[in-house]
Amino acid sequence: MTKITLEVNGKKVSKDVADHTLLSVFLRDNLNLTGTHVGCDTSQCGACVVHVNGKSIKSCSTLAADIDGSKVTTIEGLAKDGKLHPMQEAFKKTHGLQCGFCTPGMVMSAVDLLQTKKNPSEQEIREWLEGNICRCTGYQNIVAAVKEASTKM
Amino acid sequence: MKTFNYHVPKAVKEASKLASTSSAFLAGGMTTIPSLKLGLATYKDIIDIKSIKKLSGIKVSGKSVTIGATTKHAEVAASKEVQKAIPALAKLAGNIGDAQVRNRGTIGGSISNNDPSACYPSACMALNATIHTNSRKISASKFFTGMFETALKKGELVEAVEFEVPEKADYQKHPNPASRYAIIGVFVAKNKKEVNVAVTGAKSSVYIDKDLSKKLTSSFSSSSIEGIKLDHSEMNSDMHASSEYRANLVSLYAKKAVEAC
Ligand SMILES: Cc1cc2nc3c(=O)[nH]c(=O)nc-3n(C[C@H](O)[C@H](O)[C@H](O)COP(=O)(O)OP(=O)(O)OC[C@H]3O[C@@H](n4cnc5c(N)ncnc54)[C@H](O)[C@@H]3O)c2cc1C
Ligand code: FES
C-alpha cells in the first residue's frame, strides 16, 4: 500500500492505494468519477484520457502511485459553475458524439491540443486525435467540434 | 493485474540494487503497464526511475545530441535544439504512437524494450549512437541483440543515449494504422564517413541494410537504389504485411528518406 495525495478537479484527496492500482481504477472505483471510461486492454483507444499537471495521458496505463502529488483533471472537472466547457458545448452543437463512450477521452485530448496550439488545421486535429478511437461518428463531426471550439477558446 | 511492490528510488545506485530477476524498471510505463494488465508479464518489484533527476534532459554539442533515459518522446519532439541539430530525430519522436503515448513514453524505455517495430532503435543504429549505462558505454551496433533483447545485464540502467550529428538524415515510417508502431521504418543518415540505412519492423530486431548503405555511400541519390530488390527470406510475415511486401516497402521508404534528406 502507498498513501497518495492528489488534487482531483480542484479538490484534495488523500487515500491509501494498493501499489498496482491504475489511475483509471482509482478515479472510477475510489472516487466514483465514472466519466473516465475504459475501452480497451491495449492502451490504444483513448477513452480513459485525463489531464495530469495539465497534460493529457492515458489513465489506464498509469499507476495512481506514480502520479502522487499531481493535479488531475477529469471530464467531470471541465464544466464551471454549471456551465459547460467550450469544448463540451462544441461537441454538443456539432453532434460530435453518438453513443458517447469515446467522448470523455476525445474532449480531454482535444482540450490539451488547444492548450498547445491555438488554431490547429484539420490535419493537425486528425493527427492529434490519433490515439482516440470512435466506433460511431466517423470522426467528421468530432473534427468539426474541435474546429468550432478553437474559435471560442 | 497481479500485485507488486512499487519503489521510487532517488539515485541510480539504489535503483540498480533493487533490481532482481523478477523486477522491471518503470519509466513511461507504456509497455510495462499494458503487459502487466494483459498478464504477459508479472513482476515482484516495479522500480520507478522517474524521480532520478540526472536521467532526464537533453544536451546538444556541435558533434552530438545526448538524451537522458527518462526524457519523454514529446520533449524530444518539441526540443528546438534537437530540431536544429538532428531534425529527423525530433520528427521520429513526434510520430511515435499518439500524443498521450508521447507524453509518457521515454527513449530509455523504448530502446531497453527493443520492440522489433519500435522507432528509436533505428535512429540509434543509423546515427552511430552510444548507449551510456550506469556501468559502461555500449555502441548501438552491440546493444540491440535480438527480438526484445539487449546487451543490458540485470540491474543495468540506461542513463543516456548519445547520437552523432549527421550531415543529413531522415526517418520514414509505414505505421500500423491501429498502434502506429512501424510495420517498417527506415532511418537514413549521411554521416561524415558513411551512409547508414537502419531498418526497423522488417525483421526480428533492428538492423543496418548493408546493400542500401553501400550503394548510398558511393552515391547519395535515390536513383542509386532505384528498383533494388531486397532479400525477404528473413523478414516478418504477419496479418499486417507479408515479407515480400515488407521488402518492397523497405526499398521504397529508403528512397523516400533519401529524397527528403
Ligand atoms: C498505443 C501505443 C503506441 C505506440 N506506438 C509506438 C510507435 O509508433 N513507435 C515506437 O517506437 N514505440 C511506440 N510505442 C512504445 C512507446 O513509445 C514507449 O517508448 C515504449 O512503450 C517504452 O517506453 P516506456 O518509457 O514507456 O518504458 P516502460 O514501459 O516503462 O519500460 C519498458 C521496459 O524497459 C525497461 N526500462 C525502462 N527504462 C529503462 C532504463 N533507463 N534502463 C534500463 N531499462 C529500462 C523496463 O524495465 C521495461 O522492461 C507505443 C506504445 C503504445 C502503448
Ligand atoms: S482504456 Fe483504452 S487507452 Fe486507456
Ligand code: FES
Ligand atoms: S460516439 Fe460512440 S464511440 Fe464515439
